[in-house]
Amino acid sequence: MVYFCDQIKNTIAWSALTLSRKTLMPLNKLHVPCDLPVETCIQVNTLLHAALVQHFAVNPEDDFCIVMRYAREDMMLHPTFLGPRDPEASIIIDITLMAGRTDARKEAFYSELRYKLQKIGFPPDNAIVFLTENNPIDWSFSRGGSVKKVLAL
Structure with missing residues (x-):
C-alpha cells in the first residue's frame, strides 16, 4: 500500500516538474452498452489515451479508465x-x-479520436465525447490532500 502511494506521488511529482511538457492525468470514463465486447472497450481506451498523449501532452503512463x-x-x-x-x-x-x-487543441483531439475510432471499425458518429476541466485543487490521491497542496502548486 505504501509503495503504491509513493508511486502515485512520484508520478504526480514527475508530472508537476515537467508541467511545461506534460500535464497531470485525465480520468476517462467509457459509458457503454452491456454487450459491447471487452476487447472493444480496451481498444477505445487505448486509442483515446494515445490521442490524449498526442494532443494534450498527457504523461503516457497516466492511463486511468473506468468502463x-x-x-x-x-x-x-x-x-x-x-x-x-x-x-x-x-x-x-x-x-x-x-x-x-x-x-x-480540443478540435484536433476530437478529429484524431474520431479518425482512430473509424480505424478500429467503431462508427465515429456513435461516440459522444465530452471534456470536463478542473484544477489541481479538485484532485486528491493521498492523505496529503489535494494535488495543489501535495505539489505546492
Whole structure:
C-alpha cells in the first residue's frame, strides 16, 4: 500500500516538474452498452489515451479508465442531435482533466479520436465525447490532500 502511494506521488511529482511538457492525468470514463465486447472497450481506451498523449501532452503512463456498462434501455441517446447516431450502439466518452487546452487543441483531439475510432471499425458518429476541466485543487490521491497542496502548486 505504501509503495503504491509513493508511486502515485512520484508520478504526480514527475508530472508537476515537467508541467511545461506534460500535464497531470485525465480520468476517462467509457459509458457503454452491456454487450459491447471487452476487447472493444480496451481498444477505445487505448486509442483515446494515445490521442490524449498526442494532443494534450498527457504523461503516457497516466492511463486511468473506468468502463461503466448499462442495459440498452438505460442509455437514452437522441438519434440525430448534432449528427446521426445509432442510439443502440452508441457510447459516451467522458474525460475529466486539468484545464488549460486551447479550442484548437480540443478540435484536433476530437478529429484524431474520431479518425482512430473509424480505424478500429467503431462508427465515429456513435461516440459522444465530452471534456470536463478542473484544477489541481479538485484532485486528491493521498492523505496529503489535494494535488495543489501535495505539489505546492
